[in-house]
Structures are given as structure tokens and as C-alpha cells.
Amino acid sequence: MTNANHHHENNKTVKFGHFIVNHKWLVLFLSIALSFLAAFGASFLEIKTDYRVFFSEDNPQMLAFEDIQDTYDKADNVMFVLTPKDGKVFTKQTLKTIHWITEEGWKTPYATRVDSITNYQHTWVTPEDEDYMLVGALLCIPDKTADIDSECEHEGVTEQMIDSLTPQQIEQLSEIILHEPQLLNRMINPDKSVTAVNVTVQIPSDPDLEGLEGKARAEKQAEILTAVPKITAFARDLRQRIMERDPNIEVRMTGVIMMNNAFAETGQNDMMTLTPLMLFLVIPIALFLMLRSISGTVSSVFVIIFSIVAAMGGAGWLGIYMTGPLFSVPTIVATMAVADSVHLLVTFLQNMRRGMNKNDAMVESLRINMMPIFLTSVTTIIGFLTMNFSEVPPLRDLGNTVAVGVAWAFFLSVTFLPAIMLILPVKHTINEDNAGNRTMDKLADFVITKRRILLPTMAALSIAIIAFLPKNDLNDEFVKYFDETIDFRVDSDYTADNLTGLYVMFYSVKSGQQDGIHESKFLDTIEAFSAYAKQQPEVLHVQSYGDVMKRLNKSMNGDKNPCYELPKQSLDTGCNAVLQEPDEEGVDLNTRIRELTAQYTLMYETSLPRGMDLNNQLNGDKSSTRMQLSLKNISSKEVIVLEEKFAAWFKQNAPGIEISASSPAIMFSHVGQRNIYSMIEGTAIALILISIILGIALRSFKLGLLSLIPNIIPMAVAFGIWGIFKGQVGMGLSVVMGMTLGIVVDDTVHFLSKYLRARREKNMDQAEAVRYAFHTVGMALTVTTIVLVLGFLVLGMSHYVMNSEMGIMTAITLAAALIIDFLLLPPLLMLFKQSEKVVAEPVGENA
């Protein structure tokens, strides 16, 4: 080391080293103070519990969805799925419980609507007067039928009224429910063994902030952030109360609110369990094994902790919200920060073991490591910054936050770490562990002698694995963002299997003119579409205004069964007979049918109680209607296929009608797809950028170009392996490429720089240079890779699938990168024997 060339930068680095040695307390104080300043930003961090954060403001599906939400009522909900253990929904006891839950459901914060089979608003006529249309909740049917002046409303139903129901009456009520297309396969299954109470809530969201300022704005903001936790707490308490009240009922909870909550809560739990595991177990043990120094381990853990808090603080300063992916920041930053500390301390401790005094050992360690640590930090930061190409704002936030953490880890590794090491006592054992290096030497010998076999073998193996890459399908199913330990996932799967799907599609079908929905042609279209949609095996239920109109038409015609048709079709069966007579004013039949239909709607609308109105299906001027399709749990690819199929249907069968389709399922499907393409683009740009940086740093255009191979192949191999075992690529995985790129490059940098040093400074031939590279950095690379792999495997334990897959995939990529750096890169370097010598000479002179 003493005969090292004194480059210009080295002089500067040495000066920097001496500064730290001479002002260690000042440096220590300043670095801690700055870290605290950065960390202070964390006080601005707020958890955002809204799945809409996954979409940028100009996301077209989200805009369409917001428009649908604003035109009709919002569809955010909590669904209580009820399974009586005796398998029967229609018993007095269970009906009482459902009725009670329905009433309690109204007390949910922000509730605007509660739907259940017991408050379903039925229409029928009295036997005495067929011109008296009764509208009432299911449980009021017997009472109102007996006494047409009954004031029975849903909340007025008493236990005695339910107790006095005869078996025939209960049977009659169950028949009504099963014959109502609005309810079957949505609120009750055909076996009558599972039902649901659906609470619709209107939670405040960001658009509500518009026009607010100062205190009012801050209050609204606070309300937005607390709405979901408040509703969730209420719903969980209600679930508890239901089970205490009626032990016969199993209660499960799903819906958009529960999904929102799962996003936030799962991430939070991860942070509470995985981060301590990382900080107090995995990392200290790994560090101690590498460093064999307690003070070094403790100091490094401090570097890591400060880097994490600075990263989180940085997120706060940047105005970033805490969302699911952000909760993985501590684990990722911790993992990334380890390497910097290790490189610096390993050299420092080695120098001391070789008899240098503490101060010189530190200055020398800084001199040797400053450039590589800086370079690898820069490439890592570039890698994480590629996440800014993502379509998904939280993933951008993740990249930027980790980038802050990585930058801070670099800063602390060259300021705080040397300063505190100089202050703390350092015990150095004399025995230098050479077992590792001997293993590396053996590996080097193996690689050099078998290079003619290794090169084709590794190439063939890589290609074989990469061949499985196309087996990966893009999929962003939001239910599957959570693993089977999360209640939301389990309950949603159960609901999809036994009752109805959480994946829905909303179709806003627009006639383009006021009251246009009452045109026969329009109603025929939605009826036909409803029928077509029901034919699709993926569709479980279709909510259509056509079904409401058929039932109304029946009730308005004395409840005669043949009149269960749309008004126009029912003319054939003798219903609405007055329309058969010629109109005295000569109005044509179509207009008369339209007017009739409009008047039926008006009549029905006038009779519905609060929270049961038609605003969820019809817009204000009755020009458009919202249809809701409930789907099985299908992949996002299938969602898009279905969406295209339906769009084609409308184009072909109703060219004049404008539709707008959206829903969370559609939004996630599209964003996942767009995200992967933008991430590939971002990664490609980063790859070029990093190759240029490498070329400049290594002062070899050729090696910069060659470095592409060990940088790209690990990603491709990892996705190949994923294709073999898993085959589903979601949002979380799309960022792995960019993220790992920055880390994979580090290995390449270390290996190539040592190789070049041997070639240029020590004039070794290629085989010797490879051996030198193995000897000097082989062990360090192996150990840091193990730490990284372990760290990301800890992330792999997350119950939040987006984070856990990201962790596992990163671990695979990094492991593959090390193998390729060891087994494929050296044979490649030796392949360019003849030409390399020519290039090496002038570079050697420069060095």
C-alpha cells in the first residue's frame, strides 16, 4: 500500500482523511446534527390509506373512475359477509341478526347507504287495491300487506314482528329475494347459505381539499387521513359485537375500505416486525462475522440507523406520504448501507492488524475506499432513481427515499464512521483469517483452468434459464397483493368463492340526452349488454337498471307475472294496456312508452327512503346509468381482455352510445401493464448511463461495454427463474430491474477495478489479474452479497406481496449476479486476450 501512486484525487482524499483525524469530535457532532436535522422531516410523514395513491393524477382510468364516482354515488364500501353455521340464512334468528347489523351499519362513520337482504326495497301491490303500489323493506312486507297504512320501515321492524313470521311467510320472503336479480349472487348465494350486509361510505379524498386554505385545509387533510382507520375500527368492533350477539354467524369483511386498510396496515406491521429483525439480528451478526470487531459493528449499526431515519426524514421533507411500498425503505436502506461501512472498516482493521497506527490506518482506508464507495453509491442511486419512470407514485417515492438513504449512508460512512471509530477503542486480533482467501484462490484456479468449458456452459445455462422469461405474465390483482395470513385476502377469497366478487367493473352507459335512459332502445341495449355480460364465465353478477324497471312494470300492472318485462316488451303480453289505445293527441307509441317509463321511475324514486335511492344507478338528469359487473378473481390480463370484449360489443351493437368503464380492478390492471413498459424504458436508460460512468471510471470504453453483460444477464436470469416457479409479474417486480441494476454494478465495478489495477499497475497477465481480483475482492463480494441476499430475504418475509416479491426477486438477482461475476465474467475477460494487450498499454501509461 505504501508504494501506491499518489494521484491528484488521492491527495485530496488524504487531506480529507487528515481533517477527520484532526477534528474527529467536530465531524462526529456535525454528522449527527445533520442526521437529526434530516430526520426531523419524518415528523411530516403521514400514512395514506387510500388505494388511489397507486395512480398518478392524470391516470386515464382513474379520471374515468373519479368521473363515474362523481356522477353517481361513490362505491367505497365495507362488506360484511355472513355465514350462518347452520347453513340457513332464512331462519328467524339469522334474519334478526341481519336486521340488527343493517341498523348498526348505519352508524359506520361516513355511511351513506346500507344494503342487505332485509332492507331490500321491494315493490308490490295490495290485494285490495291494485292501484296502491307499496314500497318497503323485505321484513315489512308481511306487516304492510296486512295493514296498508302500516308505518313499518326497516328500522321499525321489531323482534316480535320477526318472531311472528310463519314458516310460509319466511318461505315467501326467501322466494322474493331469490327471484330478484339485483340480489342473487350479489347479496345472497343460490344456496341461501351466505349473505352480506354492504355499507357504502363516502370518505373525504384529496379533491375535497380544493379551494380550502389554512386551518380548514389542515382539518380536512387530517380527516382524509383518519377516515379509513376510523371506519375499520368501527367495522372490526361491529364484527366482534355480531359474533357475541349471535354465535351462529361467521363474519368476514371485505370491500374497498378493508383493502385500503390492508395496504396501510400490512406495510406498517412489516415495518414493526421486519425492521427490528433486520437491525438487531441479521445485520449485527453479519457485520460481526465480517469485521470481528464490536466497536465496528456498533458504529456500523449507527450508520445504518441514521441512514434510515435520514431517508424517512428526507421523505417527510419531500412531502412524500407513507404508503405500502414505503414501509420497505428501512429494510432496503439497511441492506444497502452495510456495504459502505464494511468496505471502509475491513481495510481499516486490516491496516491495524498489519501494525499501522489507528490514525494512519483510517487515512489509508479512506484513500483506498473513497472512490469505489462513491462510485457504487452513485450507480446504486441511479438504479433507484429509475423508479421515477414508474407509473405508480408510491414506487417513485420508494426509489427517491431509498436514494436519499443511500446517499446518506455514503456521507456517514466517510464522516461519522471514521470519526467514531477513532474515538472508540478498537481491539484488533492478530490472526488474519486466510481461509476465505484460500477458498477464493482455489476458485480462481478453477475458473482460469476451466474457462474454455465455463464460458459455453455458463452461457448455455443462462440462455436456458432466460428462455423461461416469456413465461411471466403481467398481473396486478389487488387482492393478491396480500398473502394468506392477511384477513382481507382470506375473507375476499372466501367471498369470491361463496358469494360475489370484489373485482367489479363499472360501466357508465350514456344516452347523451336528458331522460335518455327511458328510451326503449336504450333499455334494450342495457338489457342486451347485461345478458351478454352474464354469458361470460368470469362474470358473477350484473346490476342493471333494466331489472329495476322490469319489477316496477310488474308492480304497476297489478303484480302480474307476465308483466315482468321492460314496458315495451310487456305490451305483447297485454300489460300497460292503455298504450294499445290510440292517443287522443296523436303522440307516437315510442314517445308514450318513454314517458311511461320515466313516470314509473319518478314514482319509484318518490317512495324510497334515504340511503336506498337510485343515485347509485342513475345520474341527475337521467341521461346515463351505471351498471356494476361483479367478477370472479381473475388476472389483470383477463380483466383487460374482458374490458376490450365489452368495448367491442358496444361498438358493434350500440354504436351511438357512449360508455365509460372503470373500477379499481380495471385501474390496477392497466397501471400494472403501463408500469412495466415504463420501467423497462427507465432501466434501459439507467443501463446506458451506468455503462458510460463505468467506462469513464475504469478508463476503458471496451470494459464499459463488456460490463453490460454481467449487469444485464442476472436480471434476465432472475426473471427466467421467476418464470419457472411463479410466472406472475406485478407492480412490485417491475422495479426490481432498476433497483438491482445499481447493486449488481457494484460487484462488477469492484471486480473489474481490481482486475485493471493488476493489469495496469502490476503488469500482470490476464490469468494472473483474474487471480488477483479473486484474491483481493472475492471474499468481500461474497460476504456483501450474502448480507444483501439475507436482507432482501427478510423483506421477502413481508405479508405484503408487492414488497415480499420485490425482496425475493432482488435476492435471486443479486445471487445470480455474483455467480456470473465469478464464473462468466473472468472467462469473458480472458477471451479478449490478444486485443486487450494492445489497449492495456496506453491505459497503463496513464495510470
Add this chain to the structure above:
Amino acid sequence: MRLTLLKSTILKPAVLLLSLAAVLPFNLNAETPEEKGLAIAKEAKARNVGWGDSEASMEMILRNKAGRETIRKVRSKSLEIQDDGDKGLSIFDEPRDVKGTAFLSFTHIQGNDDQWLYLPALKRVKRISSSNKSGPWMGSEFANEDLTSFEIEKYDYKFLREDEVDGDKVFVTELYPKYKNSGYSKSISWIDQEHYRVRKIEYFDKQDKLLKVMTFSDYRLYLDKFWRAHKQLMENVQTGKSTTINWGEYKFNVGLTDKDFNKSSLKRAK
């Protein structure tokens, strides 16, 4: 259908005397807030007694959250009934498809209101169940119960405080509905002290959260005695939707009788 609050009353001399006594200043301190609230309601009712019958047209503007508007036009006839709720007849002019549809209601202090709807396309009068008072009226932010005639017996009262609205002194009173099937847990009304006109009402949902705010403006005096607001704005603070009702000129004593408010008069109403 009755479309402003505090119009008709059960007028009994004793009640009137009591209510007048109740608002006399020297008596104020001795009252409980409940008594004072009731007294204010009685006085407001008392000031709106004896208008007989009236006619007016209205325009209803429905606004959704995105600001898109829909317009409805209705003509309305009202008949004051002693000892019970008023009778009302509304004839729809717009939207065009429901033109000629007529809505007849007999509001009652106790029990369900009686409601009939004449559907011109069907050429038939249909009776409709009216136990749902909480639902939206014609898709607007006004519920049926916001539009039916004000009757003292429908509520319990509690006087809260005095306040000011646009420089006018007001009483602020809480009202708790006593009738079945109300959509509200309570409402708070601001009534000016000079004329006992309602200036604002806040409606609270069953969870006791603010749901809607109705403001009255453009009050005009008829027959030297009766104030009528020509603009009513109902804003739903939970959904961001709102509805404005603009009233045309009122005509009083147009000679309406019971005969103009029955099933057969429905068909004739055009």
C-alpha cells in the same frame, strides 16, 4: 305539497296566548331551554296562520359534485288545514317525460301521509306508500320530510342560544323529530327574532354528523303578514351535491277548496 316551513298551524286562542306570553322578555329567565324552544316554534307557527290557500311555481336546480346541473319545473298548490297537516298538489312541467304528472299529498301530524300520483302516460292515479319520509324528492337533496308542512307536534325542542344572521338577531333552536322514520337525529334552525322567519337549518344524520344545510333567502312579504322565501338552497355536505329551489310569485286566496285536492282533481290538473 308544502314547500316552506312554518306555514300553517292549529290555532287555538289559548295556545296563542300562551305562546305570546312565552316570548315576553320578563318571562325568559324562568324558562327551561326546552320550554323556550317550544315557545319560539309556537310563535313562528302562530305568525303563519290564516293564509288559506296559495299557488306558486318553482324551478328546482339539481347540482352534482362535478357541478353538472339538471332542472325540474313544478307548479304547486296548497291548502291550509286546521288541526292537521296541509294538503298539497304539485304538477310537474319538466322534465318533459313526466310533464302532467301530478302529486297529491295530505300531510298528517300523526301516522303516514296520504299520497297519490297521477301518471298521465298510464292515465291512472296510483296511491303510493308514504312511510318513507327520508328519501330524496325527485332525485334532489330535499327529502320529503324537508318539504312537508311544519307542525309543532312533530318535534321536541331545545333553545340553544341567540346569534346573528346577516346582521339580524336570531334564535338558534334544536329540533328532535318525534315522528317515525325520520332520516335525521336532529336539526338546528336559525329563526330571526323580528319576523320569526327560518333563515337556515342544519340537518344531522343518524350518526349525529352534519348531513345537509338549507339556507333561505329572498324573503318577500305577502298580504302584509306572510313571509315567503323565494330561494331555498340545500347543500349536502357529505356528498357535495346541492339543490336550489327558486320560487315564482305566490298567489294567495285563489279560491282553492277541498275539491281541488282529491283523486279526481288529480287527473284534471294539467
